[in-house]
Amino acid sequence: xxxxxxxxxxxxxxEFVEVSKVYGQLHALDRxxxxxxxxxxxxxxxxxxxxxxxLVNIVGCLDRPTSGQVRLGGRDIAGLNPTGLTEIRRTMVxxxxxxxxxxxxxxxxxxxxxxxxxxxxxxxxxxxxxLDRVGLAQRANHLPSQLSGGEQQRVCIARxxxxxxxxxxxxxxxxxxxxxNEAIVLELFHQxxxxxxxxxxVTHDSTxxxxxxxxxxxxxxxxxxxIAHRDAPAASDGGNR
Amino acid sequence: xxWLMLRRSLTRRRSRVLIAVLAVAIGSTTIFALALxxxxxxxxxxxxxxxxGANLIVLPAxxxxxxxxxxxxxxxxxxxxxxxxxxxxxxxxNVRLNQQPFLxxxxxxxxxxxxxxxxDVEGDWPDQPGQVLIGRDVAxxxxxxxxxxxxxxxxxxxxxxxxxxxSDQTDPDGQxxxxxxxxxxRLSVRGILTTGGNEDGFVVMxxxxxxxxxxxxxxxxxxxxxxxxxxxxxxxxxxxIDRQVDQVSAxxxxxxxxxxxxxLAMLRSLLALVAVIVLALTLxxxxxxxxxxxxxxxxxIALRKALGADQRSIxxxxxxxxxxxxxxxGLLGAGLGFGLAQAISQSVFQRGVAFxxxxxxVTVAASVLIAYLASRQPVxxxxxxxxxxxxxxx
Numbered sequence: 001x002x003x004x005x006x007x008x009x010x011x012x013x014x015e016f017v018e019v020s021k022v023y024g025q026l027h028a029l030d031r032x033x034x035x036x037x038x039x040x041x042x043x044x045x046x047x048x049x050x051x052x053x054x055l056v057n058i059v060g061c062l063d064r065p066t067s068g069q070v071r072l073g074g075r076d077i078a079g080l081n082p083t084g085l086t087e088i089r090r091t092m093v094x095x096x097x098x099x100x101x102x103x104x105x106x107x108x109x110x111x112x113x114x115x116x117x118x119x120x121x122x123x124x125x126x127x128x129x130x131l132d133r134v135g136l137a138q139r140a141n142h143l144p145s146q147l148s149g150g151e152q153q154r155v156c157i158a159r160x161x162x163x164x165x166x167x168x169x170x171x172x173x174x175x176x177x178x179x180x181n182e183a184i185v186l187e188l189f190h191q192x193x194x195x196x197x198x199x200x201x202v203t204h205d206s207t208x209x210x211x212x213x214x215x216x217x218x219x220x221x222x223x224x225x226x227i228a229h230r231d232a233p234a235a236s237d238g239g240n241r
Numbered sequence: 242x243x244w245l246m247l248r249r250s251l252t253r254r255r256s257r258v259l260i261a262v263l264a265v266a267i268g269s270t271t272i273f274a275l276a277l278x279x280x281x282x283x284x285x286x287x288x289x290x291x292x293x294g295a296n297l298i299v300l301p302a303x304x305x306x307x308x309x310x311x312x313x314x315x316x317x318x319x320x321x322x323x324x325x326x327x328x329x330x331x332x333x334x335n336v337r338l339n340q341q342p343f344l345x346x347x348x349x350x351x352x353x354x355x356x357x358x359x360x361d362v363e364g365d366w367p368d369q370p371g372q373v374l375i376g377r378d379v380a381x382x383x384x385x386x387x388x389x390x391x392x393x394x395x396x397x398x399x400x401x402x403x404x405x406x407x408s409d410q411t412d413p414d415g416q417x418x419x420x421x422x423x424x425x426x427r428l429s430v431r432g433i434l435t436t437g438g439n440e441d442g443f444v445v446m447x448x449x450x451x452x453x454x455x456x457x458x459x460x461x462x463x464x465x466x467x468x469x470x471x472x473x474x475x476x477x478x479x480x481x482i483d484r485q486v487d488q489v490s491a492x493x494x495x496x497x498x499x500x501x502x503x504x505l506a507m508l509r510s511l512l513a514l515v516a517v518i519v520l521a522l523t524l525x526x527x528x529x530x531x532x533x534x535x536x537x538x539x540x541x542i543a544l545r546k547a548l549g550a551d552q553r554s555i556x557x558x559x560x561x562x563x564x565x566x567x568x569x570x571g572l573l574g575a576g577l578g579f580g581l582a583q584a585i586s587q588s589v590f591q592r593g594v595a596f597x598x599x600x601x602x603v604t605v606a607a608s609v610l611i612a613y614l615a616s617r618q619p620v621x622x623x624x625x626x627x628x629x630x631x632x633x634x635x
């Protein structure tokens with residue numbers, strides 16, 4: 001698997017500085033500042049319309065802020081064009097979706113290889129190893145329609161991990177899962193976290209949010225709470241500056 | 242990986258692929274069939290129009306006697322077998338029926354039946370000497386019907402210069418007029434002939450019957466040829482006959498030749514117009530289908546973009562897929578189109594059409610091009626989709 005270059009030790013992998021996103025009169029994000037150290041598991045919570053999705057889109061290089069600075073891996077991505085954002089997303093971010101978003105006519109293995117294809121070169125052995133890591137090696141040749149929801153989410157996780165991203169961004173990863181599958185997914189996240197992965201997990205579920213090192217709460221586009229659950233690799237200055 | 246994704250998309254999305262392939266195939270079937278017919282129909286039409294009568298007439302040159310059997314053979318020698326649809330010779334003589342003058346035409350009736358497809362015979366065609374066809378006007382005037390017997394009395398043979406003019410008293414050898422003969426023959430009326438032309442006033446009999454009546458043998462006044470050529474090369478053929486055969490005058494039947502050319506030109510124009518309309522409808526149909534297929538996969542496109550695909554690679558993948566669909570649809574269409582053209586040709590012309598390899602290749606290439614053009618805009622629009630779509634769960 002490829003490995004993105006590591007940032008300087010004292011530099012957070014993600015840093016928001018006074019970031020705002022305005023749609024007409026609506027402030028989806030309002031001067032949010034946030035720093036996420038390498039290796040931290042950050043949970044983002046908040047009611048619907050609080051700006052979680054906007055924040056995730058900006059972190060995932062799927063959208064650009066109206067104002068403020070966003071540094072990902074030490075690089076300011078706020079002013080990048082779509083091509084530049086695609087490049088950053090491809091090399092640095094692994095995305096995990098609530099509804100899995102697997103390509104229906106490709107097998108589990110092929111879905112993982114698609115992410116390799118757009119990143120560098122498809123490697124079946126590596127893709128199979130990623131599936132094995134999430135406990136799905138035996139289901140590698142099954143189509144998404146032949147997999148349970150939990151299995152599909154694990155394929156989605158394998159796909160997010162396959163290119164060894166520096167940041168794993170999960171949007172309601174357990175939102176469509178039952179308790180048993182939620183536990184499996186959270187266990188996987190714990191394993192990844194233990195291995196040093198940086199996780200940003202957006203969730204409505206307080207149980208899921210409580211698993212992270214830190215939990216921030218968004219309301220009306222503003223960051224209103226920043227709670228540390230346990231010692232994190234590096235401290236955050238959190239909150240609106 | 243791109244090939245794998247393409248293969249999987251084609252083999253595992255069968256219902257969608259089938260719809261897209263069918264959209265292309267229906268268009269290419271119609272276009273291939275129309276094009277094949279546009280090439281083949283003029284050939285069939287030309288052959289069929291030959292049965293409407295002669296398009297080349299050979300007469301004795303001015304001042305020349307009737308044409309001998311050897312001259313007729315010389316004329317036939319100028320022609321190639323493949324282009325000759327029919328050759329019918331006529332000998333004319335003035336006769337009387339019930340004391341009324343008419344013109345008698347002697348010919349090989351079997352040949353005439355094949356060549357004169359437009360002759361309408363009430364009753365039957367004569368099938369042996371001693372039987373005649375009576376023109377409708379003659380039958381009406383004298384009161385004849387099939388099955389009757391009629392006495393035909395020779396008045397005088399006429400020249401081919403004006404076979405319809407019974408007053409012309411020059412004999413076939415160009416000799417001085419002889420006194421009217423009174424030779425007669427009793428002939429059986431086999432059928433009543435209606436053509437809408439001069440023949441309605443004729444008594445048409447076997448050439449051997451007329452020869453016995455006129456006592457002149459192996460002479461004809463006119464040779465009517467039906468040749469499978471267009472009007473321009475028909476004129477050239479007439480000139481060739483004039484040059485190579487002595488004492489004859491060949492001339493195309495201009496009205497028929499020009500009418501044939503006009504009909505074929507109109508038919509070609511009509512087929513071309515229909516083909517263009519079908520092409521436009523196919524383009525619209527395929528574009529609509531491709532738009533539906535691509536729109537249905539917007540979420541997949543957004544996902545690919547979210548995974549790091551750029552617009553160009555997505556457009557390339559989807560347009561390759563469209564072109565493969567066009568290729569499959571085009572191949573299917575060429576096969577089905579040949580079947581359709583074959584069925585139409587059999588049903589309308591009672592003949593098959595020959596498969597055209599180059600036309601099939603053009604049809605397949607056009608199908609690929611149509612699929613590419615039809616998918617270009619929907620794919621372009623789809624690649625502009627916001628990848629955040631997948632995160633917003635829309």
